[in-house]
Amino acid sequence: MPEPLLAVRDLHVTLRGGGHAVPAVRGLSFEVHQREVVALVGESGAGKSLTARAVLGMPPHGARVTGSVRLRGRELMGESYAGVWGRRMAFVPQDALTVLSPVHTVGDQITAAVRSVAKTSRQEARSRAVAALDRVGIADAARRARAYPHEFSGGMRQRAVIAMAMVNEPELVIADEPTTALDPAIEAQVLEALAAAREATGAALVLITHDLRIVARHADRVVVMYAGRAVESGPVEPVFRAPRAPYTAGLIASLPPAEVDAVDRWLPSIDGAPPSPTHLPRGCAFAPRCPLARQNCEDEEPALAPAGEPGQLAACHRSTELPVPATGLFSRKATA
Template sequence: MTKPLLSVRGLTLDIPLARGTLHAVRGIDFDLYRGETLCIVGESGSGKSLTSLAVMGLLDKNIQRRAERMDFDGTELTRASNRQMRALRGDRIAMIFQEPMTSLNPAYTIGDQLIEALRLHRSVSRDTARARAVELLEKVGISAAASRLGQYPHQLSGGLRQRVVIAMALMCEPELIIADEPTTALDVTIQAQILRLLVDLTKEMDVAMILITHDLGVVARVADKVGVMYAGELVETGPAAEVFGKPMHPYTRGLLRCIPQPGMTERGGELGTIPGIVPSLIGAVQGCAFRTRCPHATEACGGEIPVRGEQSHRFLCVYADGARSVEGEPA
């Protein structure tokens, strides 16, 4: 069987605070293969962005990272030195952040920043790097690409800036792109264009992508695999078609009921809601974190929660069927 490009097992992130330790990410596992798009979805504060920063090695010094394994194509990231991580970042692993204006240096032209991204990792001339920059700007849909190289970030619209950031991420032909809510700062029409562009480029260049978002509509359009994150845990993972077609965890089903379903949601009908708030993850955390909001919670939910399902589609729940057999719960 083909080896995963990125394999993560037991990733845990703890943040020491005055009130105790915040268990921000709690023992998550996932595999990502070349050419695949894994979407990690969940509410704000669930640990999605911290997970991506842990892979990139960009966590604050006070955050304690532990993992049984974080293997990127044979390199164990938990044991990689700062020098090794600097060599990987921007070269074999690239990241696209939420706000393009903070990802680009306002004091340098677009061309200077794109050229630097390539020459930092490759022994190429400035002319070669410039030609590569023009090629990628055209590939991401920017017209008059050569003339754009002399412009500064503030002279471009939000959509163009995000396209520049995507081009910068692709300069060294990375094997993995991590996109952390890359369309948050853009309007709806531009969002769709950027997402389509990202997916098309990753397929064309056989690049693996981790896309972090809270928008299930986005996930449905672009994901090969989905990881549903709640309170620092991946409560359900699996192929996108299975997670959307047969969601097993009560939280996943709650999220899906919150969005309109084509052909199923009546016009003017009420959408579902998930009552309550995400529990505090400071101090000891036991049992299912969703039990305070789950209509099917029992005393057993406060104990150890087993991993259920098949290897390709797994979920965390005391119910073997994800509480589907409980009366009143929609399938």
Template sequence: MTLLSVENLTVGFPTEDGQLRAVRGVSYEVNRGESVGIVGESGSGKSVTSLAIMGLLPRNAQVTGSVKLLGEELVGRTDKDLSQIRGRRIAMIFQDPLTSLNPVYTVGDQIAEAVRAHHGVSKHDALRRATDLLDIVGIPNPKLRARNYPHEMSGGMRQRIVIAIAMANNPDLIIADEPTTALDVTVQAQVLEALEAARAETGAALVLITHDLGVIAGHTDRVCVMYAGKLVETGTVDEIFYGPRMPYTLGLLGSLPRIDESGRQRLTPITGAPPSLLNLPPGCPFSPRCPMTRDRCDDVEPVLTATTGPDHRAACHFHTELAEAKAEDVF
């Protein structure tokens, strides 16, 4: 069953230099219990898309398109209406847990507050639920830690606190916006384990936003690749990692270290920088950085087209030429 349906979502911000089109016609679906990864460079529109779904963009944001949760339209709803949905049906884990947590309240009180916001339970029962949630996400001595303040915990533990808050009301969907940024590899693995524990406990679907392709490979079922505010490739993890059909996706994969290469293999970087979303030129936005670019690429922006199957789509005029291609051969 389709849980979340995003269709032709666009987000613009008025600026002194003109309209900044941060998201340009994004469409994807998330089924119940499914994990979908959204990957791309900084500024590609990943976080703005998730904030638009949650209704957390500033007042000057101009949002059009459709976002439906189990068939219920969310775009255009009042903040009062959305406050009944946030936390209870859709929960979000933000990138920086220290700014998400209130420094003057204990972590137990903050988790309990999330529980009481949507359920008429006593403070004692809410605190007991908070202790249980701390235990689920792997916080040692949960009864003691519930009385701690955020600054008394490490970055990894704070992130697990935020995950506990997200799962407090057994939501249908959890959106995790780069939950492992700035954490070392060991702590990153612990946080991802806590996230998987949260999904197992609640049965929630997951939208995982990250620029770490390793995290995407190990924790998602399907992948959406974003560039310049649009989806440029979608497919299963195997389709994206073993048969990319968009030069940008191939470049992202080529810039990663590989353990299956013998000797000292040089990484293959993507030259250049993403275009300004204020004045996008006609044609493919990746064209100035793409080694395969041709005249058609500068004139007509490609749309997502089915490649190896109906679920594997790529926005490239010449996606058939990328079959079996390697990043070092293209870039």
């Protein structure tokens, strides 16, 4: 395999809470290759967004971050991100209003993003800003560039943020739940806009989401996180078809059918809730919720190791014992 575009190794993010160290991300490692889409998935609190912020060099105040983050072999951890932000790496947040100023037009803000990394005239930067808006599907882009963010719908604002992120053609984009709070039709439009922008620029993407259907449609590889660490990773197709970690199987089993008429009154579910990072179990963090847990699961945390098909890794002492499909391991709950 060629050298990865992004290589994250043994990433730890420790927060301070109540005077104690809180291990929020625990030894996470993954790679992203050129033009590849890698999805980070898991329940709320799994550490996905903290991972993104650590990779981007913007961890929460007071957080302690260790490990290695390399972009094309250049170590970023503990170093300046000068020349990286905007030009080589960009960010799409879940809430566009966190990055769009209400007192400047959308076009002016994207123009400023161009001029922050390139020595170009305002006219040329403006042309690039309009082209970026057009690329993500903003109709009549030249006119809409003169509008303010509050004059855009939620979906249009999110596409404008994608345009801002992609305008300087970065090598890597990190998108943190980019379709949160959007209805399904607008969500599809935003994801299509992101795919179109990636296709035009050749950027790789780290996509943070809790929606496995988005992963199945848009990602090449997936990293499943639970309690701050990876419990399974690999190419999307084998991981979704034959997961080797019970937690992954539970997430897949809990998905309602895509067709409304196919939904009966019962869906599988994962009993219980994720552990607090301040009170992690001694062994496997998923053991209290796992139907296959045995004594060694409670005593020893499993390492991420090859399981299943080539490129597939799982952190489970019983990965070879999971049936295919493994969704039948979980109980069922009423949907109404």
